[in-house]
Amino acid sequence: MRVHTESVQFKADQKLIDYIEKRLNKMDQFFDRIIEARVTLKLENSGQIKDKIAEVRLNVPGEQLIAKEASKTFEASVDAAAAALKRQLIRYKERLRNA
Numbered sequence: 001m002r003v004h005t006e007s008v009q010f011k012a013d014q015k016l017i018d019y020i021e022k023r024l025n026k027m028d029q030f031f032d033r034i035i036e037a038r039v040t041l042k043l044e045n046s047g048q049i050k051d052k053i054a055e056v057r058l059n060v061p062g063e064q065l066i067a068k069e070a071s072k073t074f075e076a077s078v079d080a081a082a083a084a085l086k087r088q089l090i091r092y093k094e095r096l097r098n099a
Helices: 014-029 074-098
Strands: 002-007 036-046 049-060 063-071
Touching: 002 014, 014 036, 014 074, 049 074, 063 074
Parallel strands: 002 036
Antiparallel strands: 036 049, 049 063
16 A cells, blocks of 8 residues: 655654554555555644644545544544544445445
8 A cells, every 4th residue: 555645834754754654554454455545744723732633545446535633743643543544444344345
């Protein structure tokens, strides 16, 4: 699976990109036909709190699964998005199996 990472309004360091790739490559355990993953990292300034937003799009055959999460760190945002995508992948596999 290819993982494309895009950071908006800042430069993501290599350590963060490696973490994202390692975390998303674990998705192959749940569904082995994932085509690619697109990750968009954004900083949102809402008041004094700077939220870090991670939006992850997984391209699977015939569909695109999307999860968007905000947290204090990008790692936590990616972890939450990966958990949401895990549930979506399991549901997607069930639909394929029942069709």
